[in-house]
Amino acid sequence: MKLLVSIVLATILGIVLMMLGEVGIIIGFGILAGTLFRGVYLLNDLSNRLSKVAPIVPKSDKVKEAYENYLREKDINI
Numbered sequence: 001m002k003l004l005v006s007i008v009l010a011t012i013l014g015i016v017l018m019m020l021g022e023v024g025i026i027i028g029f030g031i032l033a034g035t036l037f038r039g040v041y042l043l044n045d046l047s048n049r050l051s052k053v054a055p056i057v058p059k060s061d062k063v064k065e066a067y068e069n070y071l072r073e074k075d076i077n078i
Contacts, residue, residue, distance in 0.1 A: 017024035 014028075017028045020027070
């Protein structure tokens, strides 16, 4: 139901902006750009909040692991 209301309101807004001519185009661009920037801001905020809750676990460094195993085996064999 909310989607249908949003579609109807957007259609009415589009018709009104088209009647305004060039001013309507500028206002429409402002609305569109503002919405996009707000979406990017919210995605960035969500990303920051999720990284605090579940920090990225670094993958184990296989080269370092292999080198440490080599040193342990070398110490055992000596």
